[in-house]
Amino acid sequence: xxxxxxxYQQNLKQHLELFQQMADYLPQAETLANECYKALQNxxxxxxxxxxxxxxxxxxxxxxxxVRFKKxxxxxxxxxxxxxxxxxxxxxxxxxxxxxxxxxVEALVKPEDVVIGLTTSGTSANINLALEAANEIxxxxxxxxGRDGGKVKEIAALPIIIKNEITARIQxxxxxxxxxxxxxxDELITQAD
Numbered sequence: 001x002x003x004x005x006x007x008y009q010q011n012l013k014q015h016l017e018l019f020q021q022m023a024d025y026l027p028q029a030e031t032l033a034n035e036c037y038k039a040l041q042n043x044x045x046x047x048x049x050x051x052x053x054x055x056x057x058x059x060x061x062x063x064x065x066x067v068r069f070k071k072x073x074x075x076x077x078x079x080x081x082x083x084x085x086x087x088x089x090x091x092x093x094x095x096x097x098x099x100x101x102x103x104x105v106e107a108l109v110k111p112e113d114v115v116i117g118l119t120t121s122g123t124s125a126n127i128n129l130a131l132e133a134a135n136e137i138x139x140x141x142x143x144x145x146g147r148d149g150g151k152v153k154e155i156a157a158l159p160i161i162i163k164n165e166i167t168a169r170i171q172x173x174x175x176x177x178x179x180x181x182x183x184x185x186d187e188l189i190t191q192a193d
Contacts, residue, residue: 028160033184039114045077049101050118055082061178069182101130111138120170122150131155146170
């Protein structure tokens with residue numbers, strides 16, 4: 001029989017155990033913030049994409065850049081490739097779902113951009129192909145991933161691998177890093193402007 005209290009406590013314990021390790025990701029987070037700041041200062045943009053919950057997280061983070069996070073500041077160029085249903089469905093229908101993001105990368109990404117793919121497994125073909133396309137363009141590529149990193153750890157210039165097996169916990173860690181990134185960019189941009 002399902003025990004709500006026990007389930008809640010177990011999920012909280014898993015979350016807290018993972019978050020005790022989040023300081024280990026500071027070097028990658030700093031590199032990410034520096035690359036995003038450099039891109040934004042050089043006329044580039046931050047491009048996010050993912051599947052399912054990672055698609056929602058991509059949209060969330062892009063919105064924080066364009067609208068604002070904590071500070072009043074100018075709008076920052078960012079886009080989530082998960083939002084245009086006409087492009088997504090046309091590509092999936094006419095070509096395949098594997099290329100729904102790489103086709104958009106080919107059309108929209110420039111060398112001065114930072115391209116961030118979110119994949120908890122590291123094995124999503126559409127994420128990996130899009131990061132490969134961004135590499136060919138010369139953009140800086142980042143993977144928010146989990147488990148052992150999957151294939152994406154060999155593709156992204158900066159793989160941030162949350163070493164955990166539970167999708168929900170990996171996504172919680174991704175959003176912690178994403179929210180910290182938004183705060184760091186807020187500070188860097190407002191100091192420079």
